[in-house]
Amino acid sequence: MKIAISSEGTDLNAQVGHRFGGSPYLIIFDLDTGNFEAVANPGSLHQHGAGVQTIVLIISKGVKAALTGYCSPVARRHLEANGIAIFTGVSGTIEEVLECYKKGKIRKTEAVTLEHEPRKYIVDKDSLIHAMKRSGNQFVTMLPIFLGVVLLIGLFNTFISRNFFTALLSGNIVFDTFLGAFFGSILAGNPINSYIIGGELLQYGISLFAVTALIITWVTVGFIQLPVEIAALGRRFALLRNGICFILSLPIAIITVFLVNLVTG
Secondary structure, eight states: OEEEEEESSSSTTSBBOSBTTTSSEEEEEETTTOOEEEEEOGGGGOOTTHHHHHHHHHHHTTEEEEEOSBOOHHHHHHHHHTTOEEEOSOOSBHHHHHHHHHTTOSOOOOOOOOOSSOOOOOOOHHHHHHHHHHHHHHHHHHHHHHHHHHHHHHHHHHHOOHHHHHHHOOSOHHHHHHHHHHHHHHOOSOHHHHHHHHHHHHHTTOOHHHHHHHHHHHHHOOSTTHHHHHHHHOHHHHHHHHHHHHHHHHHHHHHHHHHHHHHHO
8 A cells, every 4th residue: 555745855754744735745655565755746836737737646656545734625625536545734754654654643634614713823933934944945946937937038039030920920819819829728837937928929019919818828728738637637627627718718818908908098
C-alpha cells in the first residue's frame, strides 16, 4: 500500500507540508517495501490547472491514503472519489508521521462545514514564523517565472515581426476576437505571461478585441492540459467546461472592449 505525505523537503527528516496542494514536494511511501520517492508537487507552482495535475499525480502513483496539514474541499472530493483516504491536521517530520500512521495513531478526518458563528483568532509566534517561511518559499518559486517574463519579452521583440500580425489579422472584430481566443486556448503558462504578451501585441497595433480574448481564454481554457483535466474530472465535464469557456470568451471580450472604450472615451 502506498501513502502520500505533503512535504517541505525531499527526505524523511523534512517537515510535513501545511497544505496538500501547495507543498513543494510529495513523499510517496510504500508501506510494503519501505521504499519512498520524493516528487515535485505541480500544485506548488500556482499555475492554471496545477491543482488538477497534483490530483492526477497522486492517482497515477496508486496512492491509497494522503496525509497533510490541510486539504481543500475540492481536492478532498476528487481524491476520495478515487478511493484515497484523507488525513488532515498532521504535523511534524515525515518520519514521525509515518511511525504514527503505522501504529494507527492517525485517524481519518471527515470534511467539515463551517459554522456561522463568530470566532476568535489568536496568532501565535510559531504560526507567524511558518507563514513567513512559506511566503519566502513562494517568492523563490515565483522568481523563475519573473525571469521567464523578462526573457519572453526579449524573444517576442526579437523573433516576431509587426508584418506577421498585420498579415494574420484582418481588422474584422469577430475574426480578430476569434483568433485571439484560439491562440489563448492552445497556449499554456503562467497567467502573468498573458498580460506581457497582450501588452506587446497592443504595441504592435493588434486590436484590443483580439488581446482581450487571448487573455480570457489563456486563464479559462486549456486545450494542452485537457488530457489531465479529463483524467481528474471526467471527459464530459472537461470538454463541456472548456467548450463553454471558449464560446463565452468571444462575447465577453467584445463587451469588455466596448465598455472600456465607453468609460475611457
